[in-house]
Amino acid sequence: MIRRSRLSKGQIAVIMTLVLPVLIGVVGFGADAAVLYYNWVVLQKAADAAALAGASQLTGDPATTSNSQVVSTSTQYAHFNGITQASDTIQVTPAGDDKSVHVLLSRQVPYYFFRVLGLQQGK
Numbered sequence: 001m002i003r004r005s006r007l008s009k010g011q012i013a014v015i016m017t018l019v020l021p022v023l024i025g026v027v028g029f030g031a032d033a034a035v036l037y038y039n040w041v042v043l044q045k046a047a048d049a050a051a052l053a054g055a056s057q058l059t060g061d062p063a064t065t066s067n068s069q070v071v072s073t074s075t076q077y078a079h080f081n082g083i084t085q086a087s088d089t090i091q092v093t094p095a096g097d098d099k100s101v102h103v104l105l106s107r108q109v110p111y112y113f114f115r116v117l118g119l120q121q122g123k
Contacts, residue, residue: 028113036109036122043105046081053077054092054101065098074103083107 054074059065074092087108109122
């Protein structure tokens with residue numbers, strides 16, 4: 001039978017005391033990163049849909065293309081695909097040659113665990 005000394009008792013308590021805050025921190029930072037990634041995916045999907053919808057309104061001729069129609073269609077499709085928050089920003093810019101549309105979407109995403117590092121929100 002192996003005999004343990006008095007000094008070897010309680011070591012797991014010390015190890016867990018040191019490791020548990022690190023594990024909780026990693027899980028928290030992972031949660032914030034997942035929220036940022038999810039919002040990025042939503043914005044990417046909405047921007048792609050808005051650009052395709054806006055491009056469908058382009059004729060390729062500046063004389064016949066209605067830029068207001070391109071912008072309104074792009075904005076409408078962005079709203080259909082998840083751009084509904086008050087902090088969301090939509091910028092739709094038809095190109096000068098009326099052959100492409102540039103869509104820029106942004107959203108303020110609040111941090112929960114990154115606040116420990118002094119960060120308040122991501123964009």
